[in-house]
Amino acid sequence: MEFKHQRVIVTGATKGLGKAIALSFAQKGAWVAANYASDDQSAATTESELSSLTQKYLLLKADVTSKNDVDKMIKSVVDQWEHVDILVNNAGIIRDKLLMFLDEDDWDRVIDVNLKGTYLCSRTILKTMIARKFGRIINIASPSAFTGRAGQTNYSASKGGIISFTKSLSKEISRLGITVNAVSPGFISTPMTESLNQDIKCDLLSRISMRRLGQPEDIAEAVLFLASAKAGYITGQVLGVDGGLI
Amino acid sequence: MEEIINSNGKLCEFLKKMIIDTLRLEDITPGDIENEASLFKDGLGLDSIDALELVVAIEKIFNIIIEDEDVGKKAFASVNALAVFIQDGYQRALKN
Numbered sequence: 001m002e003f004k005h006q007r008v009i010v011t012g013a014t015k016g017l018g019k020a021i022a023l024s025f026a027q028k029g030a031w032v033a034a035n036y037a038s039d040d041q042s043a044a045t046t047e048s049e050l051s052s053l054t055q056k057y058l059l060l061k062a063d064v065t066s067k068n069d070v071d072k073m074i075k076s077v078v079d080q081w082e083h084v085d086i087l088v089n090n091a092g093i094i095r096d097k098l099l100m101f102l103d104e105d106d107w108d109r110v111i112d113v114n115l116k117g118t119y120l121c122s123r124t125i126l127k128t129m130i131a132r133k134f135g136r137i138i139n140i141a142s143p144s145a146f147t148g149r150a151g152q153t154n155y156s157a158s159k160g161g162i163i164s165f166t167k168s169l170s171k172e173i174s175r176l177g178i179t180v181n182a183v184s185p186g187f188i189s190t191p192m193t194e195s196l197n198q199d200i201k202c203d204l205l206s207r208i209s210m211r212r213l214g215q216p217e218d219i220a221e222a223v224l225f226l227a228s229a230k231a232g233y234i235t236g237q238v239l240g241v242d243g244g245l246i
Numbered sequence: 247m248e249e250i251i252n253s254n255g256k257l258c259e260f261l262k263k264m265i266i267d268t269l270r271l272e273d274i275t276p277g278d279i280e281n282e283a284s285l286f287k288d289g290l291g292l293d294s295i296d297a298l299e300l301v302v303a304i305e306k307i308f309n310i311i312i313e314d315e316d317v318g319k320k321a322f323a324s325v326n327a328l329a330v331f332i333q334d335g336y337q338r339a340l341k342n
Contacts, residue, residue, distance in 0.1 A: 130302045172295060 001029025002228060007081045009074070011035040011064050011121055012091030014046040016190055017140065020216030021088055021223050023049060028224065031056035033077045033084075035091065037063055056081075064091045064117030067124075074124045083128045086136040086227045089118040089162075096151040107154045114158035118165060122180075126173070135178035136227040139166050141238055143184055143246045159184075163238055170236030179235040181226045186242025189213040209244025251308075251336050257329045265325075268303045269296050281326040289324070297322055304328075310335040 008025045012018040013034035022034045023046075032050060034057065036043045043059055050057040058080065062073035077084055092114045095106040118139055129135025144152050145159035163182055170180040187193060187204055193213055196204070205211050222241045225231055240246065250256045262276035265285070269292070283289040286297075300322065301312045310332060312318045321331035 126298075127302050127305065130298055131306060173298070175295060176299065 003086075003224070004029035005031065006085040006227075007031045007033070007077065007083060008086040008088065008227070009033040009035060009060075009077060009084055009121070009125070010088040010090055011117065012037070014039060014042040014059075017185060017188065017216050017219050018088075018090040019046055019049075020220040021090060022046065023053065024217065024220035024224055025086075025227075026050055026053040026057065029054075030086070031081060033058040033060055033073075033081075035060045035062055035064070035073060037061070037091070064121055065112040067120055070117075070120045070124050074121070074128075078128055083132055084125055085129075085132075085134065086138070087121060087125045088223055088227075089121055089137070089139045091117050092140060092158075094152070094155050096155065098151055099153045102154060110154040111158050111161075114155070115161040115165070118162055122165075122169060126178075129178045130173070130176050133177040135173075135176075136231075137166075137169070137178065137180045138223050138226050139180070139182040141166070141182040141184040143186055143240065143242050145184070147246055166238065167236045174235040179226070179231065181231070181234060181236070182238045183219060183222045183226065184238050184240045184242065185214065185219045186240070186245040187213050188219060189215055207245060208242070212243065214241065214243055247308075251333060254326075254329055254333070257332065258325050261325050261328055261332075264303060264307065265290075265300065268299050279325060281329075282324050284324060285322050285328075292322075304332070308332055308335065309339070 003025055008030045010018050010022045010032065013022040014036040022032050026032045032054065034046055034050060043061070047059050058077060060073045060076065062069040064070060074084070093110055095110050097106055122137055139162050141162050142156070142159040144156040145163050148156050166180050166182040173180065187208065219241055222239050226234065226239065250260050258281050259276055262279045265271070266274055266276065279290060286292050297318060301318060305311050312321060321328050
């Protein structure tokens with residue numbers, strides 16, 4: 001069990017990539033604190049799946065854009081589990097619109113959840129990691145951060161910010177035993193991508209060198225790798241897991 | 247701990263050992279660190295990342311939080327400055 005007794009917090013952990021990441025860590029022996037914002041139904045389903053894999057899990061409802069919520073969430077984990085080894089900043093949203101129609105709320109909300117959430121969770125987790133001189137922070141970026149995408153000025157800006165944040169934070173704390181990296185997932189098979197019409201799907205696939213969508217588990221494996229001892233000398237990096245999209 | 251905090255001399259010695267242990271400073275003894283010498287730059291040569299480790303250590307040992315960079319700069323100016331900062335923080339905590 002590669003991550004036996006390691007304490008992990010995954011934000012946005014009750015759906016999609018976050019859920020795959022949380023479950024993968026649980027399968028490998030980690031104690032998993034699964035954060036979610038509001039969908040209690042998905043959270044209940046994820047809890048059921050987590051409980052079949054481990055007795056050491058927590059379900060944490062918290063808004064990652066709220067300093068109060070994040071402080072309480074991390075304090076709750078540290079109070080119950082003494083420390084945190086790994087933080088996966090996965091919580092993220094999209095609100096795609098062409099810039100001309102992108103109102104302030106659409107801009108602010110995406111930047112807040114994706115980028116500010118990453119900042120708040122990382123900042124709050126630092127003390128427990130610095131105290132133990134060990135930590136793994138893994139952020140979720142996107143190919144959109146590198147290439148841009150029409151309709152995603154907000155999303156790509158947030159993910160570009162996450163990449164810069166990852167590199168800057170790694171320069172601050174890597175010498176304290178804490179690595180900071182990012183994973184950039186390409187197009188991943190989800191109910192949403194599977195439901196796209198055939199023309200859009202064909203266009204998507206034609207842009208991917210491997211000519212297929214990725215699976216959530218592909219991303220989870222990359223996150224687990226960066227969290228593992230094998231990645232102990234990797235910091236400040238962005239690992240593209242996109243089938244050759246970019 | 248109260249006895250140490252209430253004695254400036256004992257507290258300064260404690261803090262020197264804390265700095266050496268926390269930052270894993272090899273070949274430095276408490277006797278090598280003067281109470282009034284700067285901890286950063288020309289003095290002990292610590293940097294801002296070293297300060298992060300000391301902030302965490304101080305919170306753990308004394309339950310005093312340094313959240314503001316300016317407050318931190320003043321507190322870490324020297325061992326003596328840090329001792330005074332901790333004594334002030336301790337007195338405030340007692341009153342509350």
